[in-house]
Amino acid sequence: xxxxxxxxxxxxxxxxxxxxxxxxxxxxxxxxxxxxxxxxxxxxxxxxxxxxxxxxxxxxxxxxxxxxxxxxxxxxxxxxxxxxxxxxxxxxxxxxxxxxxxxxxxxxxxxxxxxxxxxxxxxxxxxxxxxxxxxxxxxxxxxxxxxxxxxxxxxxxxxxxxxxxxxxxxxxxxxxxxxxxxxxxxxxxxxxxxxxxxxxxxxxxxxxxxxxxxxxxxxxxxxxxxxxxxxxxxxxxxxxxxxxxxxxxxxxxxxxxxxxxxxxxxxxxxxxxxxxxxxxxxxxxxxxxxxxxxxxxxxxxxxxxxxxxxxxxxxxxxxxxxxxxxxxxxxxxxxxxxxxxxxxxxxxxxxxxxxxxxxxxxxxxxxxxxxxxxxxxxxxxxxxxxxxxxxxxxxxxxxxxxxxxxxxxxxxxxxxxxxxxxxxxxxxxxxxxxxxxxxx
Amino acid sequence: xxxxxxxxxxxxxxxxxxxxxxxxxxxxxxxxxxxxxxxxxxxxxxxxxxxxxxxxxxxxxxxxxxxxxxxxxxxxxxxxxxxxxxxxxxxxxxxxxxxxxxxxxxxxxxxxxxxxxxxxxxxxxxxxxxxxxxxxxxxxxxxxxxxxxxxxxxxxxxxxxxxxxxxxxxxxxxxxxxxxxxxxxxxxxxxxxxxxxxxxxxxxxxxxxxxxxxxxxxxxxxxxxxxxxxxxxx
Numbered sequence: 001x002x003x004x005x006x007x008x009x010x011x012x013x014x015x016x017x018x019x020x021x022x023x024x025x026x027x028x029x030x031x032x033x034x035x036x037x038x039x040x041x042x043x044x045x046x047x048x049x050x051x052x053x054x055x056x057x058x059x060x061x062x063x064x065x066x067x068x069x070x071x072x073x074x075x076x077x078x079x080x081x082x083x084x085x086x087x088x089x090x091x092x093x094x095x096x097x098x099x100x101x102x103x104x105x106x107x108x109x110x111x112x113x114x115x116x117x118x119x120x121x122x123x124x125x126x127x128x129x130x131x132x133x134x135x136x137x138x139x140x141x142x143x144x145x146x147x148x149x150x151x152x153x154x155x156x157x158x159x160x161x162x163x164x165x166x167x168x169x170x171x172x173x174x175x176x177x178x179x180x181x182x183x184x185x186x187x188x189x190x191x192x193x194x195x196x197x198x199x200x201x202x203x204x205x206x207x208x209x210x211x212x213x214x215x216x217x218x219x220x221x222x223x224x225x226x227x228x229x230x231x232x233x234x235x236x237x238x239x240x241x242x243x244x245x246x247x248x249x250x251x252x253x254x255x256x257x258x259x260x261x262x263x264x265x266x267x268x269x270x271x272x273x274x275x276x277x278x279x280x281x282x283x284x285x286x287x288x289x290x291x292x293x294x295x296x297x298x299x300x301x302x303x304x305x306x307x308x309x310x311x312x313x314x315x316x317x318x319x320x321x322x323x324x325x326x327x328x329x330x331x332x333x334x335x336x337x338x339x340x341x342x343x344x345x346x347x348x349x350x351x352x353x354x355x356x357x358x359x360x361x362x363x364x365x366x367x368x369x370x371x372x373x374x375x376x377x378x379x380x381x382x383x384x385x386x387x388x389x390x391x392x393x394x395x396x397x398x399x400x401x402x403x404x405x406x407x408x409x410x411x412x413x414x415x416x417x418x419x420x421x422x423x424x425x426x427x428x429x430x431x432x433x434x435x436x437x438x439x440x
Numbered sequence: 441x442x443x444x445x446x447x448x449x450x451x452x453x454x455x456x457x458x459x460x461x462x463x464x465x466x467x468x469x470x471x472x473x474x475x476x477x478x479x480x481x482x483x484x485x486x487x488x489x490x491x492x493x494x495x496x497x498x499x500x501x502x503x504x505x506x507x508x509x510x511x512x513x514x515x516x517x518x519x520x521x522x523x524x525x526x527x528x529x530x531x532x533x534x535x536x537x538x539x540x541x542x543x544x545x546x547x548x549x550x551x552x553x554x555x556x557x558x559x560x561x562x563x564x565x566x567x568x569x570x571x572x573x574x575x576x577x578x579x580x581x582x583x584x585x586x587x588x589x590x591x592x593x594x595x596x597x598x599x600x601x602x603x604x605x606x607x608x609x610x611x612x613x614x615x616x617x618x619x620x621x622x623x624x625x626x627x628x629x630x631x632x633x634x635x636x637x638x639x640x641x642x643x644x645x646x647x648x649x650x651x652x653x654x655x656x657x658x659x660x661x662x663x664x665x666x667x668x669x670x671x672x673x674x
Contacts, residue, residue, distance in 0.1 A: 032616070033632075094614070094634050143649075144636060144649035144651040145497055146497055166495060168497045168498045170614075200481060201479045201480070203481065203485040203486055241492075243486055245492075423620050423621070425619055425621065425627070427607060427619065428607055
């Protein structure tokens with residue numbers, strides 16, 4: 001009984017100041033079952049490659065426990081039919097199910113992780129576009145009893161104007177919300193979407209903006225030479241009343257603001273994002289009048305070289321920020337002690353191309369993947385496809401293991417989520433023959 | 441009762457007799473201080489009742505439940521025609537860092553309904569036990585105390601005949617619960633679950649789900665008033 005409440009207390013503690021928390025620090029604040037210690041598995045949503053293995057998209061599970069005999073090895077792979085631009089994933093609020101989306105064919109796969117060593121596909125959702133007119137399910141953000149999904153595009157012109165879709169946890173669409181366009185709170189909304197980040201205590205949701213299907217499915221070399229296409233990237237963030245699901249204000253954040261991370265430090269009420277095209281870190285916080293404002297607070301690398309910051313990961317204490325820049329394959333660490341003036345204190349080339357970065361709650365382990373989008377990844381020898389795990393001692397990243405997805409004929413490694421072996425069994429599992437509570 | 445159901449009931453502990461039988465208010469009073477790390481939702485930032493819509497998230501499940509007097513009824517009967525605040529509990533939940541958070545919120549909603557008879561006539565609280573092997577109808581009667589008979593605000597204290605009877609309700613509400621195992625793989629008394637409080641409309645539609653980060657009495661009352669306004673529209 002004491003342990004139960006230790007867990008509950010840990011949940012509550014980890015949820016401050018936003019009542020927010022998760023294993024890796026980017027997850028929804030409404031999610032349960034924090035993994036504050038050693039993760040057992042890393043699940044990698046992987047893009048299939050024609051002619052490589054079975055060619056299908058797949059969920060690849062890697063054993064990440066250093067004491068395991070399988071440490072650093074692929075212990076399970078679960079293919080789903082076809083290739084549809086596998087991209088991001090998100091757990092449900094109870095952390096039982098993992099939703100994984102595809103940006104091209106709009107399919108959403110729901111995996112049951114009751115046994116995280118062997119995920120099972122339990123549902124495929126394929127009505128997003130037909131029911132909502134939105135395309136490209138990107139961010140999967142758990143809310144109590146439901147999943148909020150940010151789309152990237154639309155069925156009419158495959159441009160960047162899009163919306164949010166609310167599903168219940170059974171996979172049924174219950175509502176949709178277009179992204180703000182026109183003047184909202186003093187700035188013009190462009191209707192684009194990308195990430196979701198909620199501050200429950202403030203009833204505030206932030207969204208960011210990327211680009212539509214026409215661009216994210218285009219070859220990157222061709223895209224950067226297309227001046228008109230390059231104009232069609234998001235330049236805004238939106239501040240929402242999350243209870244009412246109404247946009248209250250649009251913030252001008254030029255250059256495709258991508259991942260958003262609220263500080264998890266108690267008492268903080270600010271968030272950061274990084275802009276892909278302008279290579280900046282932006283801070284979002286309230287001014288003296290309580291109005292949310294965004295301002296450019298740091299530069300990532302040399303913006304003239306377009307390093308393309310593609311993912312960020314904030315430390316649990318809100319004092320540090322990892323930034324991956326795709327083009328130069330570099331993992332950077334920024335000191336966020338003063339969020340008004342982040343300073344880069346460390347950098348290491350972790351690959352020929354790097355995309356996602358995830359850290360453990362204690363900040364001691366950092367994982368990176370290599371694939372951005374199938375048509376944006378580098379070509380030839382630079383197209384390495386890996387998951388690399390590092391130990392971080394505060395001074396240097398030391399390689400713990402590497403999984404070569406090309407060599408193993410798996411595909412392009414994209415998004416990661418952590419899991420641990422469950423400490424118990426569900427009532428349903430126990431119903432078959434084991435007594436429920438050993439109350440005797 | 442089928443054999444499986446009987447087996448679940450057979451594991452009811454002798455220790456059940458020693459369980460906590462104080463009313464929720466006593467518990468809440470004992471643990472009045474909120475958990476230090478929880479940041480209270482800033483309710484001033486919530487929209488006013490009637491200015492927002494609550495999506496119909498899913499249909500509340502139906503199933504057989506037991507009243508404190510031992511009589512059987514369907515949960516659908518309990519929920520029909522009323523705005524309900526539904527939660528799963530267990531009566532031996534005593535840790536100051538845990539259930540008191542929910543109890544404080546439910547107690548505050550109860551107090552607010554006492555002060556608003558018009559809303560109280562449309563609303564109710566429904567508490568269902570996670571652990572039928574421990575929380576017998578009699579146990580729930582002791583737990584609910586004077587609230588059960590208070591005609592001003594309806595507060596149901598329900599349990600089920602067995603775990604097999606309970607499971608469809610948990611599944612239907614999407615309420616997770618797992619039992620920790622000991623070193624030898626045997627179930628312990630430790631139940632893990634995500635705290636959830638459900639707001640259900642009179643047509644048994646679940647319209648809001650609260651978790652630890654958002655649980656606030658004012659937010660629940662706003663929802664009840666919003667749904668009351670919605671129901672008043674012909």
